[in-house]
Amino acid sequence: MYKNTIIIATRNNNKVTEIKEIYSKLPYEFTSIEAFPGMPEIVEDADTFEGNALKKALAVLNFIREFPVLADDSGLEVDALNGAPGVFSSRFSGGSSRNNNLMLLEKMKSVLWEMRTARFRCAAVFIVPGRKPTISHGTIEGRIGFEERGEGGFGYDPLFIPIDSEKTLAQMSSLEKNRQSHRFKAFTKLRSAIFAEGA
Numbered sequence: 001m002y003k004n005t006i007i008i009a010t011r012n013n014n015k016v017t018e019i020k021e022i023y024s025k026l027p028y029e030f031t032s033i034e035a036f037p038g039m040p041e042i043v044e045d046a047d048t049f050e051g052n053a054l055k056k057a058l059a060v061l062n063f064i065r066e067f068p069v070l071a072d073d074s075g076l077e078v079d080a081l082n083g084a085p086g087v088f089s090s091r092f093s094g095g096s097s098r099n100n101n102l103m104l105l106e107k108m109k110s111v112l113w114e115m116r117t118a119r120f121r122c123a124a125v126f127i128v129p130g131r132k133p134t135i136s137h138g139t140i141e142g143r144i145g146f147e148e149r150g151e152g153g154f155g156y157d158p159l160f161i162p163i164d165s166e167k168t169l170a171q172m173s174s175l176e177k178n179r180q181s182h183r184f185k186a187f188t189k190l191r192s193a194i195f196a197e198g199a
């Protein structure tokens, strides 16, 4: 119906790679918004991941109009920081991902291992022109390490150690991360909606 093309509404190329890998067996072609120049900037000012994911999906759908759209809003919640950085994850330090990690380590420097619990959350949205959006959620529980470890993944991955793992997400292969991540769980739940909508 839509020539098998689905648009991924993110400017984060790491997310695009992960979503394509999670959906690698689906018979669709996934295209990032980078292929559509002139897209207006999307202001992510909702106070939930779901709200921001819906904003991204609808903004891209309204701009492109003819293809179904997938969007992802995600972030890290740290219990010792009362859930921060949360929806501010990408803007935590106002600088790069590296600066976000250094700032997180600094804020956690006196927090003991047992109290370093945290989780990544992902809200994923799928929307077909003229239909209601489908929303799903995924989380992965873990702890914040005492130093950055690993070169893989992106964002806070060098600090995030899943429960039952000794490695950070950044020390895992992309397949290992993508078997358990918040993004994997949220996007796996969306599969049936994608088929049901006949994208």
Ligand code: ITT
Binding pocket: 009, 010, 011, 012, 015, 044, 072, 073, 074, 075, 076, 089, 090, 097, 100, 120, 153, 154, 155, 156, 157, 181, 183
């Ligand atoms: P888009 O809005 O264009 O999708 P973004 O990177 O700004 O790209 P978000 O607003 O969803 O995306 O912010 C997510 C931030 O949360 C991201 O920049 C990372 O800092 C962090 N994050 C989300 N998922 C992550 C993951 O799998 N590993 C490490 N950090 C992650």
